[in-house]
Amino acid sequence: xxxxxxxxxxxxxxxxxxxxxxxxxxxxxxxxxxxxxxxxxxxxxxxxxxxxxxxxxxxxxxxxxxxxxxxxxxxxxxxxxxxxxxxxxxxxxxxxxxxxxxxxxxxxxxxxxxxxxxxxxxxxxxxxxxxxxxxxxxxxxxxxxxxxxxxxxxxxxxxxxxxxxxxxxxxxxxxxxxxxxxxxxxxxxxxxxxxxxxxxxxxxxxxxxxxxxxxxxxxxxxxxxxxxxxxxxxxxxxxxxxxxxxxxxxxxxxxxxxxxxxxxxxxxxxxxxxxxxxxxxxxxxxxxxxxxxxxxxxxxxxxxxxxxxxxxxxxxxxxxxxxxxxxxxxxxxxxxxxxxxxxxxxxxxxxxxxxxxxxxxxxxxxxxxxxxxxxxxxxxxxxxxxxxxxxxxxxxxxxxxxxxxxxxxxxxxxxxxxxxxxxxxxxxxxxxxxxxxxx
Numbered sequence: 001x002x003x004x005x006x007x008x009x010x011x012x013x014x015x016x017x018x019x020x021x022x023x024x025x026x027x028x029x030x031x032x033x034x035x036x037x038x039x040x041x042x043x044x045x046x047x048x049x050x051x052x053x054x055x056x057x058x059x060x061x062x063x064x065x066x067x068x069x070x071x072x073x074x075x076x077x078x079x080x081x082x083x084x085x086x087x088x089x090x091x092x093x094x095x096x097x098x099x100x101x102x103x104x105x106x107x108x109x110x111x112x113x114x115x116x117x118x119x120x121x122x123x124x125x126x127x128x129x130x131x132x133x134x135x136x137x138x139x140x141x142x143x144x145x146x147x148x149x150x151x152x153x154x155x156x157x158x159x160x161x162x163x164x165x166x167x168x169x170x171x172x173x174x175x176x177x178x179x180x181x182x183x184x185x186x187x188x189x190x191x192x193x194x195x196x197x198x199x200x201x202x203x204x205x206x207x208x209x210x211x212x213x214x215x216x217x218x219x220x221x222x223x224x225x226x227x228x229x230x231x232x233x234x235x236x237x238x239x240x241x242x243x244x245x246x247x248x249x250x251x252x253x254x255x256x257x258x259x260x261x262x263x264x265x266x267x268x269x270x271x272x273x274x275x276x277x278x279x280x281x282x283x284x285x286x287x288x289x290x291x292x293x294x295x296x297x298x299x300x301x302x303x304x305x306x307x308x309x310x311x312x313x314x315x316x317x318x319x320x321x322x323x324x325x326x327x328x329x330x331x332x333x334x335x336x337x338x339x340x341x342x343x344x345x346x347x348x349x350x351x352x353x354x355x356x357x358x359x360x361x362x363x364x365x366x367x368x369x370x371x372x373x374x375x376x377x378x379x380x381x382x383x384x385x386x387x388x389x390x391x392x393x394x395x396x397x398x399x400x401x402x403x404x405x406x407x408x409x410x411x412x413x414x415x416x417x418x419x420x421x422x423x424x425x426x427x428x429x430x431x432x433x434x435x436x437x438x439x
Contacts, residue, residue: 001027003047006057010039016097016400018081018428022054029054033075033084035063065089070122071158078146080159080426091115091422094430098399098420105403108410112418116280121425126256127273128160129187129240130168132175139175141168141186159426163197163224164188170221174214182208184233185240189265191256192275197222198254200229200267202240215248226250229267241268258282259310261338269330270303277423281395281431282310284419285368288435289393291315295365298357298389300350300380305331307368307395309340318343319362321353350376354383368393375401381408388412392436397423402432414439 001007001024011020011034020034022042029052031042039061042054069083082090095115102108118124131151133140142154156165167188175183185202199218201208208230219225228249233242245252245267253264258275259282265271272278285307291297291314299308302320304327312318320343322328328347335343346356350371357364367389369376375398376384384392392413396402406415413436423431 001044001047001052003044005044007042007044007054008039008060009042009054010061011036014093014097016101016428018085018093027052031056034059035066035085035089037061038063038066063089071154071156073142073152073154076145076152077143077154079143079157081428083158083426087117087121087425090121090425091117094420094422094428097428097430098418098432101399101403102406102418105400106406106410106415108406108415110415110418112420115420115422115430116277116284117422118274118277118425121422122158123161124274124276124425125160125164126190126192126275127188127271128157128164128168129185131185132171132183134175134179134181134183139172139179141172141175159424161190163190163195163222167197167199167218167222167225170218174217178210178213180209180214187240187267189254189267189271191254191265193257194255195224196226196254196256197224198227198229198265198267199225200231200245201248202231202233202242204232204234206230206232206246211248219249226254227252231267258306261306261309261334263304263306263309263334264330264337265304266326266330268326270324270327271306272423274423277421277431278306281421281423281433282307284421284433285393285395286311286314288417288419288433289366289368289391291366296362297366297368298353298364298387300353300367300369301371302331302345303327303370305334305343305345307370308343309334309338311368312340312343315366316342319353319357319364320345321348321350323347323349351379351383354387357387364389366391366393368395370395371401373398373401376405378408381405385409385412388438390438392438394432394434394436396432396434397429399430399432402434406434406436409436412439413437 009022013021019030022029040059041057046053140151140153142152182204187200189198231242295315299320308318308320417435
């Protein structure tokens with residue numbers, strides 16, 4: 001087999017990226033937009049020693065679970081990888097993804113509970129950041145084509161909120177008559193319950209063309225915009241945010257409600273992007289943790305204190321730990337905003353928590369971890385084992401790193417429950433909540 005060969009094949013499995021796996025005499029070829037059970041003509045676009053990639057030319061046998069995507073640029077944009085799957089098939093795909101990595105990587109045979117899905121899996125995001133290109137050729141606002149920096153211009157995104165789509169459409173019209181070549185990204189944060197919106201502009205310079213007019217007309221057109229920010233980034237790399245932020249209008253935060261608590265959300269705050277499913281996720285954390293009023297709870301990677309703040313009412317004390325000082329500053333502000341007296345926050349790496357606990361003579365009953373996609377480092381895993389809480393709740397956004405970490409914890413901890421939650425419909429991403437108890 002070689003590049004540009006046209007072959008006939010059928011999909012028997014999926015990759016974790018949602019690509020169909022076609023076996024050609026045992027040789028795996030990965031194909032976008034093909035589903036299990038589908039057969040069709042495929043042109044080989046890349047052939048390596050042990051695998052290849054192909055592009056679907058036609059389908060001669062179509063899956064009953066295939067649906068027509070609601071987005072007109074879904075094949076160009078890299079954002080929604082599985083929009084061509086029915087809601088039920090997406091759930092099956094994500095459920096199976098978690099099951100398979102647990103068997104293959106963690107090497108545990110534990111029942112995975114049915115994934116908790118959204119009843120309406122559209123227009124759910126409370127944050128969006130879109131690249132902008134504004135030059136002599138015109139205006140493009142959208143998302144990057146898969147594995148490239150080419151911006152796919154789009155008029156509407158099916159997972160952004162209607163308000164975000166309206167603001168971006170308005171921005172496109174504004175830029176067509178008043179170009180701002182210094183503008184690189186637009187970031188929109190939206191409060192689900194209060195409906196407040198923050199708009200931030202990532203620019204090459206602090207002062208940019210038509211700045212005052214843009215802010216004036218934007219805030220006049222959308223009265224729910226309570227904050228307009230600018231962040232300067234003149235580097236040529238893949239980092240979106242600049243090093244400093246300034247307020248152009250209103251305040252440097254918006255307020256939202258979550259699980260009965262109020263939270264200040266700043267431009268850089270980590271805040272779950274699907275507010276409806278976040279409450280589902282946190283409820284699972286609460287149910288599985290089986291908290292007691294005498295418990296001391298350690299909340300590692302606490303961010304702005306959402307999980308710890310919610311659980312504080314059920315325990316004696318919560319200690320939140322995060323390496324980002326700005327997140328800890330927000331966490332303290334949120335604790336004061338909600339009058340939570342039994343919570344403390346430490347601005348430090350999670351690797352330092354064990355030592356400080358020992359210095360302060362604190363015994364921890366429950367640990368909740370909500371790490372970034374890369375999961376836990378080996379030092380933190382070793383510290384958790386040494387701290388030896390009765391219960392460990394692991395909130396994960398990557399099944400593979402979750403399974404890797406479970407493999408390192410399973411000798412000391414028994415895996416009791418694995419509960420997937422669909423936080424990102426139309427995409428391959430899946431969150432999981434895992435309950436582990438000390439053996």
